[in-house]
Amino acid sequence: MSHARSSQSQIDSNQDKSYCVIADFFLSFADPTTLMILGIVRKKEMTSRAISQKVGIEPDTILAKLKAMERGGILVSCVRHQNILYRVADLHVLKAFDRILELPLRKMT
16 A cells, blocks of 8 residues: 555544544533533533532432543533532533524524
């Protein structure tokens, strides 16, 4: 196989991986609980217990969602005063979240 063909295969493979990461990111937004969590933590960082109380879902379920969102790059966590606090990973996540929320509303009007 020529070097050019090998390089193109590697580029295609990297692009395929990128598409998978992007698809996983957007799949997170298909879950109502994820959307509720984002709506809550967009304003301030919170513990999983506080988020659980606000959403009204069992703490174990919320913690699993938070961990998945963290793995997906949507949230980050930090330890402060023996508490693990979750917050939105960066401004780009909030921009994507806001755009996603706008789309169904546009169709309704």
